[in-house]
Amino acid sequence: QLQLQESGPGLVKPSETLSLTCTVSGGSISTSNYYWAWIRQPPGKGLEWIGSIYYSGSTYYNPSLKSRVTISVDTSNNQFSLKLTSVTAADTAVYYCARLGPTSWNFDLWGRGTLVTVSS
């Protein structure tokens, strides 16, 4: 069955760039009508949608992060990636990748999440 797995550094220094990759296995990232998303959750807090991408490269970002976020897709490796620049301690969170389904645009499949800590 389709699975998502986040990977990347667990520790990033302030002012540097956070980079994560989500690998999709058991199916194709190029499936029509599905978008792929990044969502984050600071420790002990709620969920925040960061942005979404279609396999064609079309993207939607949360305006609150748009100036610092880039989401890209690599269909040949069945992966999509997140880059968040100029990070601060406020960006410390568990970062999830997820599939965004076209029926009611729900997040119907999630990765396990990866904790990224911003600290010097």
Add this chain to the structure above:
Amino acid sequence: DIQMTQSPSSLSASVGDKVTITCRASQSLTNYLNWYQQKPGKAPNLLIYAASTLQSGVPSRFSGSGSGTDFTLTISSLQPEDFATYYCQQSYRTPYTFGQGTNLEIK
């Protein structure tokens, strides 16, 4: 942005109880409202989409209702595995936004 407000923020209940969680949106969503369950250290899991459609594999004791700005998630008879945090999420318009969560605890 569309603001999502859940109530209550926390709730204590017993096994077998019927529980209702409410989610209110700052503007009409028609039925673009989804519910998730999250257990500690785990990713959220989709329970209900389009306000009232049960996701495949989710027990029938979970149900959702509502439209417009007011929605509810009901658990008809609480089971031990249902004690978790529940989130609503609007998908009517980007940026997609979530409620602050309802922590369902064992009484």
